[in-house]
Amino acid sequence: MSGPANPQTTVDGAACEFLEPEVECASRESIRADQEAAVLDLVAFAWDNSPLYREHWGAAGVSPDDIRSLDDFTTKIPTLTKAEIKAYRERTGDPYGGLLCVDPKTLTSVTTTSGTTSAPELLPEIWTVAPPLPAVSARDLYAHGLRPSDRVIVPAGAFRNYWDDFYAALGVTPVFADSWLGQGEAMLRAIRKHNVAYMQVHLPAIMEFEKLEAKYDLREAFASVKFFSFAGQPMGAALKRKVTEDWGVKVVTYTSAGDTGTAWEGPDFDGFQLWEDTMLPEVLDTVTGEPVGDKEIGELVATDLDNRVAPYIRFRSGDLVRVTRKSSPIGRTHARMWFAGRRGDETVVDGKAIVVSDVWQLVETLPELSDGMFQIIRSDGPMARLRLRVGYAPERTTDLADLERRLTEVLESELGVGVDLVLLTVEDILQYSSSVAKFPRTAKE
CATH class of the missing domain: 3.30.300.30 (ANL, C-terminal domain)
Incomplete structure (x- = not known):
């Protein structure tokens, strides 16, 4: 990663800095050119190494020789669903559903998706310093104010991945604490004692803090906190107002980028940021399968551009979203997404x-x-x-x-x-x- 740039703009009167400005503010032309190069390499690699893709694409009459451009990719490569991965797994006994492109002996970790909308899927990874899943959030954490020497709460155990080395690479100091049910007071003590600047929270943790409102001045207890990140089901409007207005803590929500990584709210809170050097987002009409227009609702179809272990390629996420590729108010040029629901949510x-x-x-x-x-x-x-x-x-x-x-x-x-x-x-x-x-x-x- 390159060093941070000078402040790019202001948000609510405060300067906003980018961790990798040359990437975050790249031209749309360079983003598309890089995506095309990545896609052409990915298709050849997956054909050679993934039994699922070779079978799936072959059945559609498509091979890497047919894919010579990004337009070829989005019109000729068939989409993939979780049901098709599951069917391959059940038919062959392959725990990775035919997606794994490397020798299992080379894997560093295997975590899973959350399993909220369907059975959990394995997430095999190879990493050295920082696991890919956490590392994709570095730009977002920096933009929201996390800096070297800050102290951050790390939930004890494996919370979707191993974050310790990633935080060390950012120059922040991890504080290990149990943040699950019944640990509200212990969490407050840890935040006060170590002047914690940031932590991930989930609904149970917020509920734990809420129980302590009558006993503690939570605004004072969270005085050192720059922001909470929040994931899972969205926080209700009333509860979010309490956290932000009564407790004085900024809440930054992140969500899935079609299971290819995470997408975080930017400092202007105008949509979830999709990093297009790591994934290719498409939004397709749920009836016709054709691309929808700017900010029109459709299903997010996502492709891993930076994953050569078990990539999702034209993966139908089931998420109904709106997406724009217009620059954000703070000057970022990568796509932004707004979540509208799940297919079949009704x-x-x-x-x-x-x-x-x-x-x-x-x-x-x-x-x-x-x-x-x-x-x-x-x-x-x-x-x-x-x-x-x-x-x-x-x-x-x-x-x-x-x-x-x-x-x-x-x-x-x-x-x-x-x-x-x-x-x-x-x-x-x-x-x-x-x-x-x-x-x-x-x-x-």
Whole structure:
């Protein structure tokens, strides 16, 4: 990585610096030229080394000889789904689903996807100093203010990867702490003692801090913190206001870049940044399969450009997104993305399609439920009524029966369907989490 540039612009009056300005602000022409070169190399490499791609492309009548340009790639190489990877795995017994392009003995680590939307997929990697998954976030961490000599919380154990050497390469000092359930006070002590500047948080950690509001001045406790990063299901608007306004902590959300890496909110909070030197994003109409226009909603189809271990190539993510390649307000030239939902997110109740966001905005209007914790319970057959698990804060709840009545009235009035509720404490509903950072908003009974 090159050294940081001078401030490029200002965000809310503060100077914003880029870690790799020559990359982050590259011309669109150079970005496309580099992508084309990377794609042509990737196609030949995957054909020679991946049994899945050789079989999948061969069945479509395509070989590397047919791919001479980026346009050839996006029009001739067939897309790939998780279902096709799973089918290959089940048919052949290959745990990597035919994607692995290297000798397994050379792998440094094997982690997995979160498993929120489907069964977890293996993520094999080869790395020396910094694992690829964390390293792709370096530009984003720097832009939000992380600097050498800062101290950062590292969750004990393997949280999606090994971050220690990556943080050391950035010049920051890791502070190891258990940030899972029941560790709220210990986390506050660690932040105060070590003047922590940054940490990853997930919903359970935020809930732990929220329980301590009456006992601690959280604005004072988080005085050293430059920002939290947050991933998993989106934080509700009410809870985010509490963290940012009452506690005084900036929250930077990151999400999946079509399972090829991560995409982070930029300093201007205007979309999630896709780094196009590491991945090629396409957005396709879910019916026609044709590319959609700038900022039009379609399915994200992602290709790993920097992965020669087990690359996803024209991978259908299932994410419904809007994407623009217009420069951001702070001068970055790589694509930005806005998340619109998941294919199949709708739950049909009594003939009416209900989406997660419809329920979310209604649930968090009640003070006892401002954490926005709920799950839509789906069944295999037709649903005549909307069934929900909803998490309430005991310290803000005095009458459960009254809460159930008020919530039912709001939901039925606004959604136009019958509603059946199960109220659980926030702590109890978190037991339905699918991983340390993921709380699925829909679940099968």
